[in-house]
Amino acid sequence: MRESGPEGGGGMDWTAFGEWWGAWGQPIGILLVIIGALVGYWILKVVIRRVVDGVVSGVKRKADAADTEALAHSPLAQVRVVQRTRAIGSVLNTLAAWVIGALALILILSILGVNAASLVAMASFLGAAAGIGAQGIIKDFLNGLFMVFEDQLGIGDIVDLGEASGVVESVGIRVTQVRDVDGTLWYVRNGEILRVGNESQGxxxxxxxxxxxxxxxxxxxxxxxxxxxxxxxxxxxxxxxxxxxxxxxxxxxxxxxxxxxxxxxxxxxxxxxxxxxxxxxxxxxxxxxLGMHLPSLQSIVVRGMDGKR
The missing domain is CATH 3.30.70.100 (Alpha-Beta Plaits)
Incomplete structure (x- = not known):
């Protein structure tokens, strides 16, 4: 760039700046979008973590527990508050990453000169592809989300999930871990859970x-x-x-x-x-x-309230 003006003053040569921006404007714009997306995600992550930690710390103080493991000796409701809060925090982090990533991609494509109609067509195509290729993952995610929000089961509960039954050891957004009476640890996809029989509530x-x-x-x-x-x-x-x-x-x-x-x-x-x-x-x-000799149970059939043997 060089100085110019009616009297050789210090004005900026806008023509040279325009040429420079034309050569480097897109890369700089894309870099700024990426940096902005990373900073925005970091800020949201910090906020979510502080909210989750605040809730967990409040529950620990109320339960007079030094760590989360100590909450196992506290009322089950407090353990579940911690579990649900952390699970929800994980979900919010994931959603924030996806939303910010999608917005950043749209801005980058706009900088590259892709028109709105092309963006809509691309979004529709990606949405259809995701719907076909990731149906199982989406189903697992949504079902796990509802189970966490509705408190259908929690760590330490004795549950019957149909194919697997036992003690719940972990409740994730995609997979729930259940250990049966023989010690086998079952990994049950949340999307495959059609019913939950919880023997530990109330x-x-x-x-x-x-x-x-x-x-x-x-x-x-x-x-x-x-x-x-x-x-x-x-x-x-x-x-x-x-x-x-x-x-x-x-x-x-x-x-x-x-x-x-x-x-x-x-x-x-x-x-x-x-x-x-x-x-x-x-x-x-x-x-x-009473001096009573009990009969053999081999020939006795007992039916419960639901008519099952």
């Missing part, structure tokens, strides 16, 4: 279908079963885990070999299995006190 019910001889005194047996269950529910060790009075629902089935009586006890979800084992042991001892 309350649970221990159901015991006890077979007794056909000639047994039904009233005496029912009263003995109820006394045993009531005694257990009032014991200090179980007082806070049994949340309602045990009930005898009556005779469930009758056959030539035996009569089946149903005993139920409502417990906290986390105490169902332990309470069930203890109740069965007490039922056995209680029936022994």
């Amino acid at each position: 309350w649970a019910r221990v159901v015991i279908d006890q077979a007794v001889p056909y000639d047994a005194d039904i009233d005496s047996v029912q009263q003995r079963l109820l006394d045993v269950a009531t005694e257990m529910s009032e014991h200090p060790d179980w007082l806070h885990r049994v949340i309602d009075k045990p009930e005898i629902w009556g005779v469930e089935s009758v056959s030539a070999e035996a009569i089946v009586i149903r005993l139920v006890m409502k417990t906290r979800a986390s105490a169902k299995w332990e309470a069930g084992r203890e109740l069965r042991k007490r039922v056995k001892l209680g029936l022994d006190d």
Whole structure:
């Protein structure tokens, strides 16, 4: 560039600047768009991380926990708040990256001189290609997102997902990890989960279908079963885990070999299995006190409330 003017003053040679910009304008513009996209994504990421960390820190303070692992000894709701918050933060980071990347691509194409009609056609083509080629990934992503938002399951829950059942070890946006009773770790794609049976939310019910001889005194047996269950529910060790009075629902089935009586006890979800084992042991001892010899279960078919065996 050189100086010019009516009196040789210090004015800028706009012609030379225009030539220089014509040669380097596009690369500089593209570089500025890329830098702006990276800076914008970094800012959004920092904001999302601070919000997530703020929520997690608040939950830890409320639970008086030093780290996230310590929250396992706190109420399950607090663990789930941490889990959902972090999962949502991960989703927002991913969405921010995609949105900023798409805007940056549009701006770069505009700088390169691609017209609006071409951009629309390209976007339509890419959208159709993504819809065909990434249907499974999109389905996994959306289903995982809904499961997180709706709190259908959480880490530590005992669930039945159809093909896999066990304890949830990880809930991701695309894959949920479930470890079964044999120790096998199942990786279940969220898009393949059509139903979730969660045995760890709210309350649970221990159901015991006890077979007794056909000639047994039904009233005496029912009263003995109820006394045993009531005694257990009032014991200090179980007082806070049994949340309602045990009930005898009556005779469930009758056959030539035996009569089946149903005993139920409502417990906290986390105490169902332990309470069930203890109740069965007490039922056995209680029936022994009556001198009762129980029939074989091989020929007895019991049907539940839903009609299933």
